[in-house]
Amino acid sequence: MISDRAPVLYLLGSAAPPVLNIAVAVEQAQAAGWSVCLGLTPTAAGWLAPYLPGLEALTGHPVRTSYKLPGEPDVWPAADVVLLAPATFNTLNRWALGLTDSFVLGYACEALGRGIPTVAQPCLNAGLAAHPAHARSLEALTAAGAQILPGQPAEGEELDFPWAEALQNAASRLV
Numbered sequence: 001m002i003s004d005r006a007p008v009l010y011l012l013g014s015a016a017p018p019v020l021n022i023a024v025a026v027e028q029a030q031a032a033g034w035s036v037c038l039g040l041t042p043t044a045a046g047w048l049a050p051y052l053p054g055l056e057a058l059t060g061h062p063v064r065t066s067y068k069l070p071g072e073p074d075v076w077p078a079a080d081v082v083l084l085a086p087a088t089f090n091t092l093n094r095w096a097l098g099l100t101d102s103f104v105l106g107y108a109c110e111a112l113g114r115g116i117p118t119v120a121q122p123c124l125n126a127g128l129a130a131h132p133a134h135a136r137s138l139e140a141l142t143a144a145g146a147q148i149l150p151g152q153p154a155e156g157e158e159l160d161f162p163w164a165e166a167l168q169n170a171a172s173r174l175v
Helices: 017-031 042-047 049-059 089-097 103-114 132-143 163-172
Strands: 008-013 035-040 081-087 118-122
Touching (some): 017 035, 042 049, 089 103, 118 163
16 A cells, blocks of 8 residues: 555656646646656657756656666655656557667566556557557556557647646556
8 A cells, every 4th residue: 555655646648748737647647646757758858858857847757758776876766656648659660679778668577577557648649549559468468467548630720638647547547
């Protein structure tokens, strides 16, 4: 059971248009009582480079984009729940294969192996969603214990990404 401390959400984002509004998700999570640690794929971090100092100030934790060196202390508290959002086609497929070439993927793989509740909110276009690798990846991730929410389209300038619903699903996984 969670102690008197705020539950810790690891919000891990990959490079899809909704990542440009990830501060909205951080603020919503904090309003719901979460302590948020933000991790980004290298491409997502590049997109958000001018905003990383502000995101660090908002979360109160360093934004992680790479692995720490062996022997270095962890800079984040332990996760109670992981939310991988937005999760791109590439990220979902690499995660399902167990590829750990980025901090986000490495932590997402490790979370499943450690039994940390993990939720993913996909964001990909219809063509990629129809690719046979996508269905296989979702099946593998679900079998491993991840909760995969219904995919969201990645097309168009106006994207109404379901941050609130993704956060609610993550909160429902707290044990």
